[in-house]
Amino acid sequence: MKLQWFAKELWVLLGLSFAAASSSAQSVNITDFLLDSSYEKKLAHSAGPKSIADKASLWVLTKQGYKQAVEGSNGFNCIVMRTFSTESLGFANGLNPSMQAPVCFNQGASEFxxxxxxxxxxxxxxxxxxxxxxxxxxxxxxxxxxxxPNKLAMGYMLSEKQYLNEKVKNGMPHFMLYTAYTQSEEWGDTSFGMEYPFVLSNATPVAVSIIPGKTFNKVND
Known part of the structure; x- marks a missing residue:
């Protein structure tokens, strides 16, 4: 039941549906979203398994946008998405600077x-x-x-410090598969509950299959 609630709140957070995207005149003041760069690198790193994140490129947000802070060697990219930079159409959670979503993209997601x-x-x-x-x-x-994507595109979201919104907080560790135009029914019997895979934004170019995980990663000091 808790996972079903999380899935509902995550849907609201991401706002992934083309049809449901709301119009707003809100504008971004990027300085509201800046973090200490050393901390942001650690936060981005915590999104993925250590063996992967240790060799991944790390990105930080600056006044000019995202900049690569560490060049990796394995094709993975770890970055902290903000409310304005998720895969959604508009802003995922208004303009709340507290919303921080560390994700570590594999090679396919890094490309697309x-x-x-x-x-x-x-x-x-x-x-x-x-x-x-x-x-x-x-x-x-x-x-x-x-x-x-025309190849496997996925992201790890395993950081215990991810903050999605006021209700979900850090939610649960999970994996995101970018499965354009996928529908939940393609995963089979969706009545099992959200401990099994489910799809956000069914049948759209930004459809995401969410795979629940079990263990959060800590942010290393």
């Missing part, structure tokens, strides 16, 4: 999803409004600037 996150970081640095974000994401997918 990371560019979306980085581009939205540039838009935030420019102070664009939520409606600008919504229009920008739609246009980018329609024009092919943003592309749906």
């Amino acid at each position: 999803i990371l560019p979306v996150v980085l581009e939205k970081g540039k838009w935030a640095a420019s102070g664009l409004s939520e409606q600008d974000f919504i229009n920008g994401v739609k246009d980018a997918y329609l024009k092919g600037t943003f592309k749906v």
Whole structure:
């Protein structure tokens, strides 16, 4: 039951549905979202298994957008998404700076999803409004600037310090599979509850299959 509640709240948080995206004149003040760069690197690193994150590229948010702070060697990229830089159309949780979602992308997600996150970081640095974000994401997918994955694209979200919103807090450790246009029914019997995989934003280009995990990673001092 707890996991079902989490799934419902996560749906609200991500706002992934093209049809449900709301229009807003809110604009980003990127300085509200800046963290100490040393801490942000540790936070990003905590998203993935240590053996992977130790060799991954790490990104931090600056006044100019996201910048690579550590160059990795395994093709993985770890980054802390903010409310404006998730895979959603608009802002995932209003403009709440507390929302911090560390994720570690594999090679496929680094090719197809990371560019979306980085581009939205540039838009935030420019102070664009939520409606600008919504229009920008739609246009980018329609024009092919943003592309749906054609290979395995996934992200680890295992950090105990992830903060999704006031209700969910850090939610649960989980894995995200970027499965464009997937529907929950494709996972089989969805009546089992949310301890099994489920899909957010069914049948859209930004559909995400959520795989529940068991253990959080700590943020190393």
